[in-house]
Amino acid sequence: MFRHAAKLLRRPVPxxxxxxxxxxxxxxxxxxxxxxxxxxxxxxxxxxxxxxxDPPKTPLSFMQPRPATPASIPTKLTVNFVLPxxxxxxxxEVDMVxxxxxxxxxxxxxxHVPTIAELRPGLMSVHDGNDVTxxxxxxxxxxxxxxxxxxxIAVEAVPIDRIDANLVQKGLAEFTQKVNSxxxxxxxxxxxxxxxxxxxxxxxxxx
Amino acid sequence: xxxxxxxxxxxxxxxLLSPRPIAAAAPRSSxxxxxxxxxxPFGARSISTQVVRNRMKSVKNIQKITKAMKMVAASKLRAIxxxxxxxxxxxxxxxxxxxxxxxxxVKKNVIVTVSSDKGLCGGINSTxxxxxxxxxxxxxxxxxxxxxxxxxEKAKVQLIRDSRKHIHLTISELxxxxxxxTQVSVLADDIIKNVEFDALKIVFNKFHSVVSFIPTVSTVLxxxxxxxxxxxxxxxxxxxxSYEIEGGSTRGETLQNLAxxxxxxxxxxxVLENACSEMGARMSxxxxxxRNAGEVLDRLTLTYNRTRQAAITTELTEIISGAxxxxx
Numbered sequence: 001m002f003r004h005a006a007k008l009l010r011r012p013v014p015x016x017x018x019x020x021x022x023x024x025x026x027x028x029x030x031x032x033x034x035x036x037x038x039x040x041x042x043x044x045x046x047x048x049x050x051x052x053x054d055p056p057k058t059p060l061s062f063m064q065p066r067p068a069t070p071a072s073i074p075t076k077l078t079v080n081f082v083l084p085x086x087x088x089x090x091x092x093e094v095d096m097v098x099x100x101x102x103x104x105x106x107x108x109x110x111x112h113v114p115t116i117a118e119l120r121p122g123l124m125s126v127h128d129g130n131d132v133t134x135x136x137x138x139x140x141x142x143x144x145x146x147x148x149x150x151x152x153i154a155v156e157a158v159p160i161d162r163i164d165a166n167l168v169q170k171g172l173a174e175f176t177q178k179v180n181s182x183x184x185x186x187x188x189x190x191x192x193x194x195x196x197x198x199x200x201x202x203x204x205x206x207x
Numbered sequence: 208x209x210x211x212x213x214x215x216x217x218x219x220x221x222x223l224l225s226p227r228p229i230a231a232a233a234p235r236s237s238x239x240x241x242x243x244x245x246x247x248p249f250g251a252r253s254i255s256t257q258v259v260r261n262r263m264k265s266v267k268n269i270q271k272i273t274k275a276m277k278m279v280a281a282s283k284l285r286a287i288x289x290x291x292x293x294x295x296x297x298x299x300x301x302x303x304x305x306x307x308x309x310x311x312x313v314k315k316n317v318i319v320t321v322s323s324d325k326g327l328c329g330g331i332n333s334t335x336x337x338x339x340x341x342x343x344x345x346x347x348x349x350x351x352x353x354x355x356x357x358x359x360e361k362a363k364v365q366l367i368r369d370s371r372k373h374i375h376l377t378i379s380e381l382x383x384x385x386x387x388x389t390q391v392s393v394l395a396d397d398i399i400k401n402v403e404f405d406a407l408k409i410v411f412n413k414f415h416s417v418v419s420f421i422p423t424v425s426t427v428l429x430x431x432x433x434x435x436x437x438x439x440x441x442x443x444x445x446x447x448x449s450y451e452i453e454g455g456s457t458r459g460e461t462l463q464n465l466a467x468x469x470x471x472x473x474x475x476x477x478v479l480e481n482a483c484s485e486m487g488a489r490m491s492x493x494x495x496x497x498r499n500a501g502e503v504l505d506r507l508t509l510t511y512n513r514t515r516q517a518a519i520t521t522e523l524t525e526i527i528s529g530a531x532x533x534x535x
Contacts, residue, residue, distance in 0.1 A: 042310035060307040084388035087296035102454040117453035151300030
């Protein structure tokens with residue numbers, strides 16, 4: 001009698017946490033439903049040499065393929081703005097984006113020539129109609145593709161209204177002092193980076 | 208009712224028989240006293256339930272421990288899953304720009320295996336190690352020298368046994384402090400500084416759901432190889448020529464920075480996904496372990512009851528037969 005009770009009490013593998021339950025219902029919660037593409041040469045070579053184990057998946061099979069370059073210039077620019085801890089904007093259609101490239105502010109409109117730009121600490125603004133969202137970006141890369149897709153990857157980004165002007169001034173003074181009193185090259189470089197970032201913050205807040 | 212009558216008969220005659228069996232019976236029915244083995248005189252039978260009782264206690268403790276470990280893994284999974292999902296957008300722009308070519312033919316392959324430090328997490332570490340060994344086999348040839356960079360204790364232990372000479376660098380205790388991008392980028396920087404590579408292949412378990420983990424390999428190419436592919440003009444990388452480089456630096460310098468940045472981003476995502484998979488695998492391993500312990504406990508309980516009842520029946524039979532011998 002008790003043997004049957006044990007069988008009745010047996011539950012399937014529990015999805016106790018609501019997050020886990022949500023994920024198991026919705027696979028790839030943040031990966032888009034992908035066209036299952038894989039590098040055929042790799043799969044073939046693997047299968048020939050190691051037939052007993054399934055070949056591993058590659059990242060190509062986890063992301064949605066990008067559309068091809070259209071014949072005419074599209075009206076909107078599609079922006080993906082990603083940070084290590086969040087995807088700020090993913091596939092958002094906007095009119096224009098201004099990024100702080102190393103050579104200065106780079107304005108990106110739909111139909112921009114394909115570019116790879118390294119970013120320096122500075123102000124980034126996203127223009128959609130009359131809304132302008134401004135972020136302070138620490139550094140990263142911006143890729144602009146021929147199909148009017150812009151990928152901006154930054155290490156850290158903060159909306160401008162979250163920055164405290166007093167702390168910026170204090171930081172700037174502190175790092176300028178460190179640059180002057182630095183002894184080794186490493187300390188000098190670190191202090192210089194601090195000065196650059198704080199002065200960029202300053203100009204972003206005021207400009 | 209017949210049993211009750213026999214029991215009463217037995218009890219009436221019991222004091223006339225030797226007191227030994229009764230004294231032996233008494234401690235057996237109250238198990239907290241001395242074990243029957245010490246009390247048994249020469250010639251009297253005794254069926255021991257103490258051994259079974261000890262086993263039951265230890266199995267019950269194991270069940271409690273594994274249940275607790277499952278709860279801990281579930282709570283850790285909840286926390287880290289959000290961060291892993293948020294970091295999934297990080298590597299997509301790189302694939303969109305540079306494409307994904309795991310079958311690229313290069314001389315110096317470095318296989319970065321991501322695994323866990325602690326055990327009891329199912330088969331995910333063995334899967335990663337098997338894949339890494341497969342990749343090594345795939346990439347070994349006359350003038351190719353594949354190498355391992357191992358992250359995590361479990362893969363190190365497995366790989367050191369037969370591929371000791373291929374291991375270049377091992378990193379452990381990565382998850383001692385909560386994972387963050389700064390830590391992983393410093394680690395990526397260290398790896399790039401210490402290892403010469405043409406292609407880095409990062410092997411990890413991608414978290415799909417609590418019960419399913421997908422072994423994945425991400426490829427990061429060195430700037431020289433990218434340059435070579437761009438010149439050859441084939442595939443996704445061939446189109447890289449059409450991209451303008453903003454700023455004064457040459458394409459080579461930009462590609463250098465890009466490769467380093469790509470590696471740190473891909474590593475960050477890989478480490479987070481692997482940690483998620485570890486927690487999920489531990490949850491299911493501990494769950495099946497506690498269920499198994501429950502089944503073992505059930506079987507032991509049955510054995511215990513059978514043994515106990517057999518002892519009582521033996522007692523009764525002795526008493527009854529003794530009583531009927533006196534009568535008849």
